[in-house]
Amino acid sequence: MLYCEKCRRLFENGVCPSCGRNGRQSAPDDLCFLVEKESVWAGMLADVLRQEGLSFLQEGRMGAGMAARTGFMTERYRFYVACENMPKALEIVEGLFGGEKE
């Protein structure tokens, strides 16, 4: 698998589907984009990932100004996990959210 450092995404071959840059070979500890969820679901997902012992990075998508304007509850979070943990993390996401992709 190839990896885009800018988007933190894995892809099979060619260039990054998000930004069109060339990827490099992925490493097991590269942080990869898992899923993006609204704050209420993000909290639930974070709990389960912790219970499963998967380390992850949770990143708010909006800046503080945007969150203030639209209301805190619409804040969305992106989750990243190490490439080597992606299969397990995807299982958890599918278990929680029925494989819904965003």
Ligand SMILES: [Zn+2]
């Ligand atoms: Zn990219």
